[in-house]
Amino acid sequence: MKQFIAALPKVELHLHIEGTLEPELMFALAERNGIKLPYADVAALRAAYDFHNLQSFLDLYYQGAAVLQTEQDFFDLTWAYLSRCQAQHVVHTELFFDPQTHLSRGIEMGTVIRGISRALDQAQTQWGISSCLILCFLRHLSQEDALATLEAALPYLDKIQGVGLDSSELGNPPSKFSEVFARASALGLKAVAHAGEEGPASYIWEALDQLKVCRIDHGVRSVDDPRLIARLAEEQIPLTVCPLSNTRLKVFDKMADHNLLQLLDQDVCVTVNSDDPAYFGGYLQENFEALARDLKASREQLRQLALNGVQASWLPVSRKKTLIAEILMLP
Numbered sequence: 001m002k003q004f005i006a007a008l009p010k011v012e013l014h015l016h017i018e019g020t021l022e023p024e025l026m027f028a029l030a031e032r033n034g035i036k037l038p039y040a041d042v043a044a045l046r047a048a049y050d051f052h053n054l055q056s057f058l059d060l061y062y063q064g065a066a067v068l069q070t071e072q073d074f075f076d077l078t079w080a081y082l083s084r085c086q087a088q089h090v091v092h093t094e095l096f097f098d099p100q101t102h103l104s105r106g107i108e109m110g111t112v113i114r115g116i117s118r119a120l121d122q123a124q125t126q127w128g129i130s131s132c133l134i135l136c137f138l139r140h141l142s143q144e145d146a147l148a149t150l151e152a153a154l155p156y157l158d159k160i161q162g163v164g165l166d167s168s169e170l171g172n173p174p175s176k177f178s179e180v181f182a183r184a185s186a187l188g189l190k191a192v193a194h195a196g197e198e199g200p201a202s203y204i205w206e207a208l209d210q211l212k213v214c215r216i217d218h219g220v221r222s223v224d225d226p227r228l229i230a231r232l233a234e235e236q237i238p239l240t241v242c243p244l245s246n247t248r249l250k251v252f253d254k255m256a257d258h259n260l261l262q263l264l265d266q267d268v269c270v271t272v273n274s275d276d277p278a279y280f281g282g283y284l285q286e287n288f289e290a291l292a293r294d295l296k297a298s299r300e301q302l303r304q305l306a307l308n309g310v311q312a313s314w315l316p317v318s319r320k321k322t323l324i325a326e327i328l329m330l331p
């Protein structure tokens with residue numbers, strides 16, 4: 001099964017670039033930038049990756065991101081992730097970045113976007129890996145802060161295809177950001193939002209109806225609402241599900257409890273993604289492998305998940321057709 005997964009052309013739709021910062025690179029960048037990390041070494045840092053919910057992860061994730069300072073740092077971070085894509089046959093990726101995490105430390109928007117996009121362009125040229133970039137608003141901050149962030153991104157709109165919503169979900173419903181999502185839509189940007197990871201199914205309704213998103217990130221709590229499941233299936237609204245993330249953050253106690261196959265059985269367009277692979281124990285290949293191993297997902301179910309990833313992406317129809325044909329041709 002590992003070989004089958006490795007041979008599948010894979011698409012990733014839920015990936016935080018700051019969440020690909022491996023401990024080794026974190027230490028290297030800390031040294032390069034003269035920053036002292038509160039851990040003795042890589043092993044001590046890894047040992048701290050023992051999360052009990054989303055917030056306990058976010059605290060470390062924002063702390064780690066502080067080593068990213070220069071355009072070259074953002075390039076190196078993104079290039080390391082794209083090298084993993086190349087190694088794992090990920091042929092297209094739509095990745096998030098969290099500018100507010102960096103702007104609040106005095107880093108300029110252009111530094112972040114230029115570093116990331118230079119790596120994305122190079123991966124396209126060198127390896128044929130295509131990509132889209134999604135600017136995420138931090139939902140624990142205000143809508144005014146999100147509006148100012150979007151304003152700061154205006155000079156770089158040619159490098160951004162969509163907006164997203166992430167960070168602490170509980171108590172920060174999508175409706176808090178209606179205005180900034182309307183503004184983004186008027187600028188021609190697509191929209192997605194994290195909803196129903198720890199938050200209730202009602203947040204998924206809000207993301208769809210008030211933010212007008214075209215995909216839901218996570219969305220696993222949709223199973224609590226049969227009417228919502230019916231809508232997701234009827235309208236084929238994709239869910240970007242992240243199996244290893246969900247077990248590491250205790251959304252599910254163990255992989256065997258994950259509802260991904262249940263969602264797939266109900267005709268929801270479920271996709272597989274790695275979220276923050278440096279923190280959660282694996283990239284896209286390892287997420288697919290976990291489904292095969294712990295959920296006993298069949299070859300045909302894995303194939304369907306890969307096809308859903310292509311369908312749910314923002315790729316042009318012609319490229320979708322080519323990838324779908326390749327996935328269907330695999331024995």
Ligand code: HPA
Pocket residue numbers: 016019054061166167168169194197245275276
């Ligand atoms: O899984 C996540 N949920 C919310 N915010 C995040 N920021 C990085 N990863 C996540």
Ligand SMILES: [Zn+2]
Pocket residue numbers: 014015016166194217275
């Ligand atoms: Zn996420």
